[in-house]
Amino acid sequence: MQRLSSSLKWLVQIMAILLHPAPMTYNIAFFVLLAASSSVVTIKQFLKCGNGAERNCCDRNETCAYWASIGECTNNADWMLPNCQLSCRSCGSNSGYLKCGKGAERNCCDRNETCAYWASIGECTNNAEWMLPNCQLSCRSCGSNSEVTTREYLKCEGNCCDRNETCAYWASIGECRNNADWMLPNCQLSCQSCNTNSNKPSKPSSTSMCGTGRDSKCCDREKSCADWASWGECENRPSFMLRKCKLSCNACRPTLPKASGLERCRDNGMTREVRQKLLDMHNKYRMMVAKGQAKDKAGGNAPMAARMLKMEYDCDIEENAMRHAVGCAWGHSAQHERENLGENLYYSTNPRMNHVKAAEDACKLWFDELATRGVGQEDNILTDEVWNKPGQIGHYTQMVWQDSYKLGCYVNSCPSMTYVVCQYGPQGNWIDDPIYETGSPCTTDDDCMCSNCKCSRSEGLCIVQ
Structure with missing residues (x-):
C-alpha cells in the first residue's frame, strides 16, 4: 500500500503539471512520465525491429513512429535515439559520424x-x-x-x-x-584475407609504392597492396582497394562513369531550380578550394587541389536521398540504404521555408565548417585528430572530397522542419585518406589523371566527359 500511495502521489504531481503547464511543459512532462513508468513495460511488452541488416534495430515503444514524425528524434534525442532506434534511423554506421x-x-x-x-x-x-x-x-x-x-x-x-x-x-x-x-x-x-593458397602466385612487392613517368603520382598507400591485388582483392573489395592500392590495381587513370544529369530526373517534388542551385553551390566551393581561395580557421587558406573533379548531378542518387528525406526522421540513413554513398543533412525549423533558400543555406553551413572549425593539414589527410576536433568538419570534407563527383539531393517540407538530404558518390570521409590531392590546379587534360576527363582551366576542375 505504501508503494501504491507513493505512485498515486507521484501521478497527481505529474497531472498537475499537465493541467497547468509552463511553456514547453507538455513534452517534458510526457517524457518524464514515460521514462519513469514505462521502462519495464516498454522492453517486455513492445519490441518492433527491422528486417535483414536492421534486425537488431528496434523500437521499444509502440508510438515511436509518431514521435519521430513530429521531430522528437531531434527535440528529445537523449530518450528517443536509444529507445526508438528504428523510427529515428539511429542504427548502423554512417559517414556522417565516426x-x-x-x-x-x-x-x-x-x-x-x-x-x-x-x-x-x-x-x-x-x-x-x-x-x-x-x-x-x-x-x-x-x-x-x-x-x-x-x-x-x-x-x-x-x-x-x-x-x-x-x-x-x-x-x-x-x-x-x-x-x-x-x-x-x-x-x-x-x-579470408590471408594468402593461404600456396599454388596462387604472389605479386612481388615493388621497391617503390608509386608509378613512374606521368603516373609518378599514382601510388599504393599500403605495403601489402601488391599481395592483396594478386589475391583478387581489387575486384572483391573495390571501395577499399581502389582508394588504397591504385598502382597495384592498375587504377592510375580510371575511366569514370558519367552521372545521369539533372535533365533526366523525374517529377518527384524537386524542381530544376533547386537541383541547379545545389549543384552550382557545390562546384563553386570546390573551385574555391582548388584555387586556394578557401579560408581555413587553422591558418591561411586550404591548400590548392591538383585534380579536383567537378560535380555532376545524378538522378539515381537523388531518388535514394528522397527515400530518406520523405520519412522526415532527423538522422543519417543506415549505411546499407546508401551503399558507397556519403551523406550530408540540414534542417530548418521553418517547415515552409523556400526550397531554393534551404538548398543555399545548407551548402553554406556545410562549407563554413572550414572557416569556423578548420582542417589545418598541409598533407590534407583526414586524420583522427581532424575528425575528432570540437564541432563538426565532416560536412565540409564530404563536399570537397576529390573522388566524390556525383551529387543527388532532396529537399522536403516536413511537419516540423524543412529537410535537406544530399548524398555523394563515391562515398568520401575515409579516415587516414587525403581529402583531395594537393598541388596546383589542372592546366591540361593529362593533369586530371582520368582517361575521360577534361580540364577546365578557368575553374581549376576536372570534368568527367
Missing part, C-alpha cells in the same frame, strides 16, 4: 553519436550483436588494440587468424568491405 580512439585505438571507432550513452546503460551486453561492431570504442570491443584481449582470443587456421571473437559476425554483415582498414588485418580468417 569517432575513433587515439594511439593504439586509432582504428577503433564508434559509428553513432549516442554510443557512449548506450554503453553507459549496459547495451554493450544487452544488445551486443549490434553494439559490438557499431560502438567499438565505447564498448572496448577492438580486440587487437588491447594486449590483454589479443592474448585471450586468437582463432587461427595455420597462420591465418581472427583476433576478436566477433570477427565472424562482423564479416557476415559486410564489415570486411565497409571497415576494411581494421577488419583485413585483425579478422584475417573471417575475411
Whole structure:
C-alpha cells in the first residue's frame, strides 16, 4: 500500500503539471512520465525491429513512429535515439559520424553519436550483436588494440587468424568491405584475407609504392597492396582497394562513369531550380578550394587541389536521398540504404521555408565548417585528430572530397522542419585518406589523371566527359 500511495502521489504531481503547464511543459512532462513508468513495460511488452541488416534495430515503444514524425528524434534525442532506434534511423554506421580512439585505438571507432550513452546503460551486453561492431570504442570491443584481449582470443587456421571473437559476425554483415582498414588485418580468417593458397602466385612487392613517368603520382598507400591485388582483392573489395592500392590495381587513370544529369530526373517534388542551385553551390566551393581561395580557421587558406573533379548531378542518387528525406526522421540513413554513398543533412525549423533558400543555406553551413572549425593539414589527410576536433568538419570534407563527383539531393517540407538530404558518390570521409590531392590546379587534360576527363582551366576542375 505504501508503494501504491507513493505512485498515486507521484501521478497527481505529474497531472498537475499537465493541467497547468509552463511553456514547453507538455513534452517534458510526457517524457518524464514515460521514462519513469514505462521502462519495464516498454522492453517486455513492445519490441518492433527491422528486417535483414536492421534486425537488431528496434523500437521499444509502440508510438515511436509518431514521435519521430513530429521531430522528437531531434527535440528529445537523449530518450528517443536509444529507445526508438528504428523510427529515428539511429542504427548502423554512417559517414556522417565516426569517432575513433587515439594511439593504439586509432582504428577503433564508434559509428553513432549516442554510443557512449548506450554503453553507459549496459547495451554493450544487452544488445551486443549490434553494439559490438557499431560502438567499438565505447564498448572496448577492438580486440587487437588491447594486449590483454589479443592474448585471450586468437582463432587461427595455420597462420591465418581472427583476433576478436566477433570477427565472424562482423564479416557476415559486410564489415570486411565497409571497415576494411581494421577488419583485413585483425579478422584475417573471417575475411579470408590471408594468402593461404600456396599454388596462387604472389605479386612481388615493388621497391617503390608509386608509378613512374606521368603516373609518378599514382601510388599504393599500403605495403601489402601488391599481395592483396594478386589475391583478387581489387575486384572483391573495390571501395577499399581502389582508394588504397591504385598502382597495384592498375587504377592510375580510371575511366569514370558519367552521372545521369539533372535533365533526366523525374517529377518527384524537386524542381530544376533547386537541383541547379545545389549543384552550382557545390562546384563553386570546390573551385574555391582548388584555387586556394578557401579560408581555413587553422591558418591561411586550404591548400590548392591538383585534380579536383567537378560535380555532376545524378538522378539515381537523388531518388535514394528522397527515400530518406520523405520519412522526415532527423538522422543519417543506415549505411546499407546508401551503399558507397556519403551523406550530408540540414534542417530548418521553418517547415515552409523556400526550397531554393534551404538548398543555399545548407551548402553554406556545410562549407563554413572550414572557416569556423578548420582542417589545418598541409598533407590534407583526414586524420583522427581532424575528425575528432570540437564541432563538426565532416560536412565540409564530404563536399570537397576529390573522388566524390556525383551529387543527388532532396529537399522536403516536413511537419516540423524543412529537410535537406544530399548524398555523394563515391562515398568520401575515409579516415587516414587525403581529402583531395594537393598541388596546383589542372592546366591540361593529362593533369586530371582520368582517361575521360577534361580540364577546365578557368575553374581549376576536372570534368568527367
